[in-house]
Amino acid sequence: xxxxxxxxxxxxxxxxxxxxxxxxxxxxxxxxxxxxxxxxxxxxxxxxxxxxxxxxxxxxxxxxxxxxxxxxxxxxxxxxxxxxxxxxxxxxxxxxxxxxxxxxxxxxxxxxxxxxxxxxxxxxxxxxxxxxxxxxxxxxxxxxxxxxxxxxxxxxxxxxxxxxxxxxxxxxxxxxxxxxxxxxxxxxxxxxxxxxxxxxxxxxxxxxxxxxxxxxxxxxxxxxxxxxxxxxxxx
Numbered sequence: 001x002x003x004x005x006x007x008x009x010x011x012x013x014x015x016x017x018x019x020x021x022x023x024x025x026x027x028x029x030x031x032x033x034x035x036x037x038x039x040x041x042x043x044x045x046x047x048x049x050x051x052x053x054x055x056x057x058x059x060x061x062x063x064x065x066x067x068x069x070x071x072x073x074x075x076x077x078x079x080x081x082x083x084x085x086x087x088x089x090x091x092x093x094x095x096x097x098x099x100x101x102x103x104x105x106x107x108x109x110x111x112x113x114x115x116x117x118x119x120x121x122x123x124x125x126x127x128x129x130x131x132x133x134x135x136x137x138x139x140x141x142x143x144x145x146x147x148x149x150x151x152x153x154x155x156x157x158x159x160x161x162x163x164x165x166x167x168x169x170x171x172x173x174x175x176x177x178x179x180x181x182x183x184x185x186x187x188x189x190x191x192x193x194x195x196x197x198x199x200x201x202x203x204x205x206x207x208x209x210x211x212x213x214x215x216x217x218x219x220x221x222x223x224x225x226x227x228x229x230x231x232x233x234x235x
Contacts, residue, residue, distance in 0.1 A: 003031035005080030164206030
C-alpha cells in the first residue's frame with residue numbers, strides 16, 4: 001500500500017523482489033499518488049501480479065482491495081516505507097496450516113527495538129501484533145474484511161476477532177519479519193477513537209467472559225492510576 005511514498009517505495013519493492021522468491025503474487029495498491037510513486041511502480045510492473053492507482057478511503061480500504069485481487073494462499077501486508085527483513089523461503093517452509101495465522105516480530109527503527117514476541121488472547125486485548133509481521137491464511141479473508149470504521153486499528157479489531165474464532169489459531173515464529181517505520185506511521189503516534197470506544201464491546205462479544213472480566217479490571221486499574229497521578233500533579 002502506498003500514497004505519495006516515492007522516497008521509500010523502491011526500497012520496499014526491492015526488499016521483496018530482490019529475494020528471487022518465485023512463488024509470489026505481489027500486489028501494489030496506490031491511493032492516487034502525485035509525487036512520483038507511479039514512476040517507481042511502472043519501473044517494476046512486469047514483476048508485479050497486479051497494481052492500480054486510484055483514490056481510496058484510507059489504508060484499510062486499500063488492504064481490502066489488495067485481498068480481493070491477490071491470488072496467493074497467504075497474505076502479508078507491507079507499507080511503502082517498510083522493508084521486508086525475513087527470508088521468504090524460510091518463512092514459506094513454516095506456513096503449513098491454512099487455518100493458522102503465523103506472525104513474528106518487527107524491528108521498530110525509531111525505538112531501535114524488536115516488537116513484540118509471542119501473543120496470547122489476554123495480550124491481544126491491550127496490544128496488537130504489528131500487521132507487517134503477520135502472514136494471514138487466505139481463508140481469513142473468505143470470512144472477514146478490515147472494518148473501515150477504524151481508521152488506524154482495524155487490524156487490531158480483526159486480530160481480536162480471530163482470537164475468538166475457533167476456526168483459526170495463532171502461531172508465533174521467532175523471526176524478524178520487517179523493518180517497521182515507527183517514525184511517521186500514524187498508528188504509532190495517534191489513537192483510533194472509534195476503536196477505543198468499541199473495544200470493550202468487541203472483546204465482550206468475541207472473547208470468553210473471563211477475559212472480558214480481566215480486561216475490565218485492568219482498565220479500571222489503569223484509570224485509577226492515571227487519576228492518582230493527575231491528582232498528585234495538580235497539588
